[in-house]
Amino acid sequence: MGLLLLFLAGPIVWAVAGSLTDRALSGVRAARPEFVGLQNYERLFADPVLPLSVMLTVVFVVGSAIIGQNVLGMLLAVLFRSGSRVVAGAVGVVVVTAWVLPEIVAAFVSYAFLSADGTLNAILAAVGVDGPNWLYTFPLLAIILANTWRGTAFSMMIYRAALDDVPPEVTESAMIDGAGGWQRFRSITLPMIRSTVFTNLMLTTLQTLSVFTLIWVMTKGGPGELSSTLPVLAYAEAFSFGDIGYGNAIAIVMLALGAVFSVGYVVSLRRAGAAR
Numbered sequence: 001m002g003l004l005l006l007f008l009a010g011p012i013v014w015a016v017a018g019s020l021t022d023r024a025l026s027g028v029r030a031a032r033p034e035f036v037g038l039q040n041y042e043r044l045f046a047d048p049v050l051p052l053s054v055m056l057t058v059v060f061v062v063g064s065a066i067i068g069q070n071v072l073g074m075l076l077a078v079l080f081r082s083g084s085r086v087v088a089g090a091v092g093v094v095v096v097t098a099w100v101l102p103e104i105v106a107a108f109v110s111y112a113f114l115s116a117d118g119t120l121n122a123i124l125a126a127v128g129v130d131g132p133n134w135l136y137t138f139p140l141l142a143i144i145l146a147n148t149w150r151g152t153a154f155s156m157m158i159y160r161a162a163l164d165d166v167p168p169e170v171t172e173s174a175m176i177d178g179a180g181g182w183q184r185f186r187s188i189t190l191p192m193i194r195s196t197v198f199t200n201l202m203l204t205t206l207q208t209l210s211v212f213t214l215i216w217v218m219t220k221g222g223p224g225e226l227s228s229t230l231p232v233l234a235y236a237e238a239f240s241f242g243d244i245g246y247g248n249a250i251a252i253v254m255l256a257l258g259a260v261f262s263v264g265y266v267v268s269l270r271r272a273g274a275a276r
Contacts, residue, residue, distance in 0.1 A: 012255065018248040025242035033245065040249035049225055049233065050253070057209065057229040057257065060144060065208035068148030070201060073155025077163055078185065080156075092156075099153030107217035110146035111135070114218070139219045139227040147214055151207065155200055162196040163189065195269060202265035209258050230254040 019040050023033035044050055076095065080088040098106065113119045114134040121131035134142045166189055174184045190197070212231040215221065221228035221236060228236070230250060238247025 015248045015251050015255075018245055019252050021245045023244040023248075025239060025244055027242075030244075036245070040246050043246065044249050044253065049228070050250075052225060053228050053230050053233045053250075054253070054257065056140060056227065057254070059140060060147070060211075060229055061205055061208050061261070063140075063144040064147040064151070065204040066201060068144060069151045069155045069204050069208075070197070072148060072152045073200075074159050074197075076152070076156045077159035080160060081163055095156055096153045098150050101150070103150070103213045104217065106146070106150045107214045110142075110149070110214065111218050114142045114146070135219055136223050139223065143215050143218055143227055146218060147208060147211055150214070151204060154207075155204060158196060158200045159193070162193040166192050198265055198269040202262060202269070205261045205265070206258055209254065209261070230257065 018033075020035060020037060021033040022029050022036050022039075024030050076091070080092065101109070111118070115121075116133035116136070118134075120134065124131040132138070170188055170192075171184050174188055179187070210231055211229075212235060215227060215229060215232050216235070219227045221232040225233075231254065234247045234250035234254065237250060238244050
């Protein structure tokens with residue numbers, strides 16, 4: 001409880017308090033900030049950038065966490081159970097390597113792969129295709145793919161452990177009854193690991209919601225604001241423009257968005273537990 005209060009509740013309280021002031025990064029307002037009430041929130045909700053940033057954040061989370069990491073992680077976990085040990089081991093090493101890389105290294109690797117003169121366009125050029133500048137033309141897609149590549153290993157390992165706990169005699173009985181692979185997975189395996197699925201969805205969603213370094217290195221929220229998710233917007237306002245109070249207000253909105261996702265997953269998890 002002490003650690004939670006110190007490292008979780010403390011920063012949240014500080015951010016809420018800071019969002020009610022005109023605190024700046026430097027100058028007089030940095031030393032003597034004044035209480036301004038809800039002015040930062042009034043300014044924020046009147047800012048046309050906020051709806052765009054919220055939409056980009058939701059699309060980024062859904063694309064790279066809910067769909068990308070979870071679907072790909074589940075697919076790899078299922079394939080590893082049916083594939084040879086040599087292939088599973090080799091692919092597993094490749095996938096896990098992306099996950100253990102420091103985020104800053106993974107961000108530079110992704111930038112080098114997707115930039116205008118990067119590896120992907122070099123491969124396309126070798127087969128006669130003129131590739132675009134992915135980071136400029138499709139910035140949101142680029143960061144979704146990069147974050148999916150980096151984070152899939154976590155979901156893969158969680159689902160591999162969950163699949164190992166499914167009693168083999170249950171699936172064998174279904175196989176004897178004539179159920180195909182997809183039928184066994186949909187009607188037997190998936191319901192038995194449903195709680196794990198919801199738990200992993202919640203973890204990957206919250207991790208993806210706070211991704212900053214990857215986006216900042218690859219696009220800096222650009223071009224314009226086409227990849228400016230809430231963490232990037234909060235950082236830009238607080239540290240690029242020096243408006244700490246306004247940046248804190250954006251961070252509180254991001255915290256509220258994370259709470260909405262979390263409540264939804266917790267409710268679904270409880271329902272899954274009750275169904276079992």
